[in-house]
Amino acid sequence: MxxxxxxxxxxxxxxxxxxxxxxxxxxxxxxxxxxxxxxxxxxxxxxxxxxxxxxxxxxxxxxxxxxxxxxxxxxxxxxxxxxxxxxxxxxxxxxxxxxxxxxxxxxxxxxxxxxxxxxxxxxxxxxxxxxxxxxxxxxxxxxxxxxxxxxxxxxxxxxxxxxxxxxxxxxxxxxxxxxxxxxxxxxxxxREEEARRRVAEERLRIARDLHDLLAHTITLIGVQTSVAAHVLAADPERLDRETVAKSLDDIAETCRAARGELRTTLEVLRENDSADGRGPLPGLDGLPDLAEAARLAGARVAQSVSVQQAPPAVGAAAYRIVQEALTNAVRHAGPEPAVRVELYEEQGALLLSVTDDGNGPAPGGTPGFGLVGMRERARSVGGTLDAGPRAAGGFEVTAVLPLNATGEPTAMGEGTG
Structure with missing residues (x-):
């Protein structure tokens, strides 16, 4: 026309x-x-x-x-x-x-x-x-x-x-x-309410991912820095250069790992054209690295993992729960805590348990978002999570995650970017 x-x-x-x-x-x-x-x-x-x-x-x-x-x-x-x-x-x-x-x-x-x-x-x-x-x-x-x-x-x-x-x-x-x-x-x-709900869920997911990443990394760096400072201040005349160098190398390695994971998270957030919008999710194969990072921070970690495969969403939820539980143990359980991580399958569900022999969080401390995030991750795959002090002393985190959960994570869990 x-x-x-x-x-x-x-x-x-x-x-x-x-x-x-x-x-x-x-x-x-x-x-x-x-x-x-x-x-x-x-x-x-x-x-x-x-x-x-x-x-x-x-x-x-x-x-x-x-x-x-x-x-x-x-x-x-x-x-x-x-x-x-x-x-x-x-x-x-x-x-x-x-x-x-x-x-x-x-x-x-x-x-x-x-x-x-x-x-x-x-x-x-x-x-x-x-x-x-x-x-x-x-x-x-x-x-x-x-x-x-x-x-x-x-x-x-x-x-x-x-x-x-x-x-x-x-x-x-x-x-x-x-x-x-x-x-x-x-x-x-x-449609507007659905869009607002998706935005709120996405913000919650991003906040949870950043919390899991930064809280874990900062805790490890803090512990390793304290070790180096202790070695430097304990006896300056008999300085153990090898121990100080190892602590600094551990800090540098932790920073490199955190930087890589943060880069991956930011790349995912920028991928607006991808149908999935999410890179490879952390899974059960990453648990040994978490245990090793906790050992570098001074914890004595024992692992018993009898589950080799799990749906991606369940594996990612288990990885994040173990990561947060180890972070809390390193932060609150005292020096050189004994931590035991167990994962096994029973009646079509992944049973997860992380226990330590420490004293737990200090009374009157500022509450964080770690326990809330762990419970949300368990609920995102249809599971449940309990956390609290043990009768015999220490702290325990247990979770039941159904293995028949969908292989694609939900927006409340490891959702799409």
Whole structure:
């Protein structure tokens, strides 16, 4: 379509949109309704006067007829707010006008508008009752004037019925359009809520990943730095350079590993075009590295892993839970804690246990997000997790992770980036 065609068709399309908006809108909620109805009453009254003047001299209204005719158009101003009272007033004014055998067509515009308003704003039962009353009055008036005017009676009754049916059709059409709009708005709200939920879950997942990575790494670096500082301060004259060098090498290795995992996490977050949006997930094969990192921090770790394979989501959840449990043991269990990690399969589930012989977190300490994150990771694959002090001393973390969980992690677990 060229620009000339666009210029010639755009006004028509806009005018059509305005007309459809007027048709679809409930007349009771339209803006400036009273003002518009006042203008409509004046226009219809002018049309009624023209109809009355075009008839022969014998059928033109007299003074009383003109008064009744013009008065019949006045209630139209309030037709939107009070359709039934307006219809009643209209009947009271029109009935004597017809009985005086004035021009019957002059009041047709006012009658049709009043009937249409009742039909388009009311229930079908009310519309039927209005039709019966109006037709009864018309039949009575016409038979009182001239019992032989059957053709005129049929014509007037047809206009009344047609006007009422048109109003009912418009009412149902507006209800249909309103239902479509409501469904569309409801679907849009559902999409917005789903988008907000996904954003919240993604933020939670990112926060959990960063917590697992940084808390574990910072704890190990802190312990290794404390070892190096202790060696330097214990006996400066007999400095054990080999021990200090080993501690510094361990710190550097921990930093390199953390930097690599952080780079992987950031790359995943930047991959917006990938359908999966997630790199290889950590799994059960990474548990020996976690144990070795904890040993470098001074913990005495014993592992018993009898499960070789697990769904990716379950393996990732187990890896993160063990990582957080070892981090807490190194941080809170005291110097050189004895930690035991056990993973085995029983009744279609992966059972995980991490215990230590330390004292647990210090009373009154600032609560962290480690236990919350571990429970969320267990729930993300349909599992459960318990954590707390042991009766024999120390702290214990146990988890039950179903092995029939989906192989793709959920947004609450190792979700997509």
């Amino acid at each position: 060229n620009p000339v065609q666009q210029k010639t068709t755009t006004p028509w399309s806009r005018r059509g949109e305005r007309i459809m908006a007027v048709i679809n809108r409930d007349p009771r909620t339209a803006p400036h309704g009273t003002r518009n109805d006042a203008i409509l009453a004046v226009v219809l009254a002018a049309a009624g006067v023209c109809l009355a003047l075009t008839t022969d001299q014998s059928r033109r209204p007299d003074a009383l007829g003109w008064a009744l005719l013009l008065a019949a158009y006045v209630p139209i101003v309030w037709r939107r707010r009070h359709p039934l009272p307006v219809m009643a007033v209209m009947v009271v004014l029109v009935a004597p006008y017809h009985l005086l055998d004035n021009n019957h067509g002059a009041v047709v515009p006012a009658s049709c508008v009043a009937l249409y308003t009742v039909a388009v704003t009311g229930r079908p039962l009310r519309t039927i009752a209005t039709a019966v009353v109006v037709l009864g009055i018309i039949v009575t008036a016409m038979t009182a004037i001239d019992p032989h005017q059957a053709l005129s009676l049929l014509r007037v009754s047809g206009w009344v019925i047609a006007t009422l049916f048109f109003g009912v059709d418009v009412r149902y059409y507006r209800q249909y359009v309103a239902a479509i709009v409501e469904r569309a708005e409801r679907a849009e709200r559902t």
